[in-house]
Amino acid sequence: MRNLILAVLVLVAGCARFEMTSFKKLSYPMPVSHVRVDGIDVAISDVGVGPRTLVLIHGLASYMPVWQRNLDELSRGHRVVAIDLPGYGKSAKGNFKYSMAFYARVVERVIETLGLQHVTLVGHSMGGQIALTHALRYPGKAEALVLVAPAGFERFGSGEGSWLAEAVDKDFVARTAPETVYANVAINFWKMPPEARFMINDRLRVIGGPDFDDFTYAVSRSVYAMVHEPVLDHLTEIRVPALVVFGTDDGLIPNPLLHGGSTRDVAEGGTRLLPHGRLVMIPRAGHMVQFERPAEFDAAVLDFLKEAP
Secondary structure, three states: OOHHHHHHHHOOOOOOOOOOOOHHHHHOOOEEEEEOOOEEEEEEEEEEOOOOOOOOEEEOOOOOHHHOOOOHHOOOOEEEEEOOOOOOOOOOOOOOOOHHHHHHHHHHHHHHHHOOOOOEEEOHHHHHHHHHHHHOOOOOEEEEEEEEEOOOOOOHHHHHHEEEEEEHHHHHHHHHHHHHHHHHHHOOOOOOOOOHHHHHHHHHHHOOOOHHHHHHHHHHHHHHHHOOOHHHHHHHHOOOOOEEEEEEEOOOOOOOOOOOOOOOHHHHHHHHOOOOEEEEEEOOOOOOOOOOOOOHHHHHHHHHHHHHO
């Protein structure tokens, strides 16, 4: 923790001033197009070709560039479609009825609109809980799941969940100070790589921008949704193969504010409930394991896909 604090202070000391902008004007390192589903413009990146399609779903307060270090390898022999969820990135923002079911519906409508076949959902953190929700609500539509440090494996008591949902409200997100932005990104990693600096810069650029208020609303409602739409007690109902990937040094699961215990305990407990679950723990990696250890992560996913139907 001391090293993390020192790193954050160094980063803040060197912080440049950024020109305010909108999410839509952020530069992405991958091609971006849009599809319209249920009247909502959803930004996607569609690369690669192959009989199987991987649909990549980002986590809370995130966006599709978090997959940039995985696209080249995963798209060799596969079609890969990354999504900006509504409320995030370059997708539409507004007073939507944000929920895990809403996001699962958006994912399903993207699959239908693009006519995707032989789909594997790859969800990181909140995206993992969305993938699980999709598997429960649309059984068999995705042939396999890759759950990357997924939310949904951790049980929250009613008091804990209510406190967390109320604490992370819209104003709380909007008031996040620059030094806290740095800390919030850094805690996703065992050792934050310099390639991840863009996540901090982009987040600082959009503060106060024309769509920032709608973004803060999406984040706060997403936290509420994760807490109030648990999937843990339904994991035994998921019949498709599921690869679970965690970093051994995940600093966010279990929740550091509310729970003790180890990441491995949470990962093993959740995977054990999946009838066809397989767990891979990647050493020296934090919560954003796919970005911090892309070679190891990609290899685990591709090995899994060789055996999946």
